[in-house]
Amino acid sequence: MFNNKIQSLLFKKKNHQKITMLTAYDYAFASVVDEAGVDVILVGDSLANVVLGLEKTADVTMEAMLHHAKAVRRAVKKSLLVGDMPFESYQKEEQKAVLNAKRFVDEAGCDAVKLEWFEKAPSVTKKIVQEGIAVMGHVGLTPQTAEQLGGLKVQGKDVVSARKIIQNAKDLESAGCFSLVLECIPSSLGQLITEKISIPTIGIGAGVHCDGQVLVLHDILGLGGMKRPHFVKQYVNVKEQVLQAIQKFRYEVETSQFPDDAHSYFMDEKEWQKVFE
Secondary structure, three states: OOOHHHHHHHHHHHOOOOEEEEEOOOHHHHHHHHHOOOOEEEEOOOHHHHOOOOOOHHHOOHHHHHHHHHHHHHHOOOOEEEEEOOHHHHOOOHHHHHHHHHHHHHOOOOOEEEOOOOOOHHHHHHHHHHOOOEEEEEEEOOHHHHHHHOOOOOOOOOHHHHHHHHHHHHHHHHHOOOEEEEEOOOHHHHHHHHHHOOOOEEEEOOOOOOOEEEEOHHHHOOOOOOOOOOOOOOOOOHHHHHHHHHHHHHHHHHOOOOOOHHHOOOOOHHHHHHOOO
């Protein structure tokens, strides 16, 4: 039986109410995202790129993911918290998938885990679900195995690959997933999958007809260090604001304008004179 937060997502799909989802990787940002009322917070493996500076999401470790998930958990009060299972945790050694999923729940306090499609994804999902752990699936472009798909590019643009993605989505639904991320597929395909399955679809570059949308927090804030994907909308340029603040700090320190009296501490003059007695 799904918890109340997951039930609310299923309710939203049934009633055609849109679902919001964003990534977060630390306490400070997670507290803001949670306060903003976002339905789902994903501790994404995009941590590898935007926080750790790694080239590929497949390079992030289980220990790194748990470390950041714990920090996010301390901030989240309302949102559904999902831990993104890194490549090594379920694709390299299938038998360890359940154990690692449990670590996200037991050690990091996640409400659910997310895993990307791969050949054994349905069987792995079933095993995790049987242990009472909620699973979010992910089809279309799967960044952890993007090299096998020809790189980070749109998937499902021909009939063969489109039908395969549809089948992948159905297989993960049958395996017990409570929702699916649809990444980088044509809008029409995103709409068809959304109509064909009973669980919520969360799009990222999959069109407006998905039940919800997810983006990487750093991308919408203008903090991503890499080129923004086509599907990303940047809502503010925090990088420029932070850069200006740091440059101003540096200038004021170098010119002895900071700290000024308003940001300093002082002794009573009579007490200070006693220092020299």
